[in-house]
Amino acid sequence: MIRSPLLRTIRTGIHSLMLHKLRSMLTTLGVLFGTSSVISMLAIGEGASYEAQEQIKLLGSQNVILRSVKPPDNPNSSSNSRVITYGITDADFQRIEQTFPGVGHVVPVRMLQQEIRVADRALNPRLMATTPLYQEVTGRLLWEGRFISKEDERNLSNVCVLGTEVARYLFPFESALGQRVKIGSDYFTVVGTLAPRISQSGTPAAPGTEVTGEIFIPFQTARQWFGKLQVKRRAGSRTMEQVDLHEVVIEVTDPKSVPYVAAATREMLQRFHKTPDYEVVVPLELLARAEETKRIFSIVLGSIAGISLLVGGIGIMNVMLATVTERTREIGIRRALGAKRRDIVTQFLVETVCLSVGGGLMGVALGLAIPLVVEHFADMRTIVTLSAPVLAFTISAGTGVLFGIYPAWRAAAMDPVEALRHE
Amino acid sequence: MTSEAVAEFDKVERVYRMGSQQVYALNGVTFDIKRGQYWSIMGASGSGKSTLLNLLGCLDRPTSGTYKLAGRDVNTLDDDELSATRSKKLGFIFQSYNLIPQLNVLDNIMVPLFYQDDWGDADLARAHMLASRMGLSDRIDHRPTELSGGQQQRVAIARALVNDPELILADEATGNLDSQTAKEILDLFDELSSEGKTLVFVTHEAHVAERASHVLRMKDGRIEDMRQQSRVGERA
Ligand SMILES: Nc1ncnc2c1ncn2[C@@H]1O[C@H](COP(=O)(O)OP(=O)(O)OP(=O)(O)O)[C@@H](O)[C@H]1O
């Protein structure tokens, strides 16, 4: 025999609901789907925004990045062998480095089109020529060895630093340090490898599959060996491209002055470039935009959640009103046997809350399962924060209370004699 | 037998307002029920018997006049106090049993206790004792729908006794039962009365009314006749 009045009321409530199993089940569906969709959508949204933010943070939130962009083909020039000159120039670089206030380090990057080869393994990764500061400015971590040094720059050393994927692909069974890698027609000694950017997923790429890794060589060495011209062969035509710098990473000393440096950079480039052959990427702006997107997403989600729980709540209220009418007689009996108004209110509120909490619990279970399914089949990252199921569950229970009050009040307000006479 | 009054009616009126019309369900009823008395209420349909019983049972309040239950004026009690009075001092037995379908027999018997704040092992033991007295020991876990009408009414009687009430009220308690079962139930009433319980029951049948020590005859909301009689059981 249960002594606690509340526990007994809950047990009685569950018994009452079990008298109409199908009806109770159907009633919980609204809350069930409301809760589960909130949790799963939050998890998917959270996962997507996390990935976006990670990607942006990799660029460095204190950096401003300039990139050279190839302008659209000029249809006037009919020659199929010509030199196109575009992009960020050495002069731009100097202006930024020497005249911009609030700028710390400025790092030039050149992308080179060269095949990388070790014995019979060849690949075309992102080959980047840059200065020692690159590592510091982008916050990349070393796995082993060292990054490019000032001495390398001065001595025009033939050294290189491999990204994780490249190192794994070229030297799957041994350390890459000290190994020699053929870049174009010259040999470079590996002096370091980088730690993976994001937690590495899965096994290293099998030989033959495309590897999109990175490899770094000293800026001056690259200028010496490969010059500024690059030949591009595409569909029979041959184009020569002359690009000084493919990318410039500007590190701003104070995060607050990032917008000013970005504005100054845009203004300067606009003045010196007749065609828009560059782009300015400001990770901080991207981050702000990503956060704004996330905020809007949250508002939309919140509205959907609110509406679905509202619908669920109305469904519950509807059923409870019918139940109260149906059980008028029972209410009369209980009142005659000594139930106070508040006992009747409690009884029907408990039943409503049982319905909504039952729906909420099943909804939480389903809501936790859906992200797993999505992650497995759609290969999307999902993040279930603790707050999502807690919030969803609290709201569903609250819905029960809110929408249960009126039916319970109706039940309690009945006159005992009238209720007893009810057939 | 003490002469202490359990229920005192003084010029009680119960008026129902039907639009502009006023229906006097009770029209100046004055009488006392003393501890241990055994009353039957008779009268034509619509004469006010149920209204009277509902007032006695604190389910309703007089429109005017006073009703004192165990010395307390019911008109001074608020809704919660009326509820508390019903759960502690009154026992109801209805024509249609009125058990709660989702509760088993034991829980049904104990409902009046559930609405009291404090009940203990003694009360639980009492519920079991009453169940066995009503011949329901092996039906404790059954739901009302699994019982016969007579058994259901026995559950209702056990329920009416579980809180050891001042006053037991029965409105046509045997109306739905066959004559044999009805006789068993009425014998139970006699037994309770001889144990000193105060009982009031409404009936349409004269030979049933004869069992009581007092007969109250109602007509159009007034007392038509009220008399003490020697009881059938005592005469035999
Ligand atoms: N809620 C109500 N509203 C209006 N009139 C009512 C109400 N309840 C009872 N009455 C009237 O009061 C009068 C007495 O009713 P009551 O139920 O007490 O009769 P009764 O003696 O129990 O009849 P029966 O033997 O048929 O049960 C009747 O005229 C009835 O119409």
Ligand SMILES: [Mg+2]
């Ligand atoms: Mg009646």
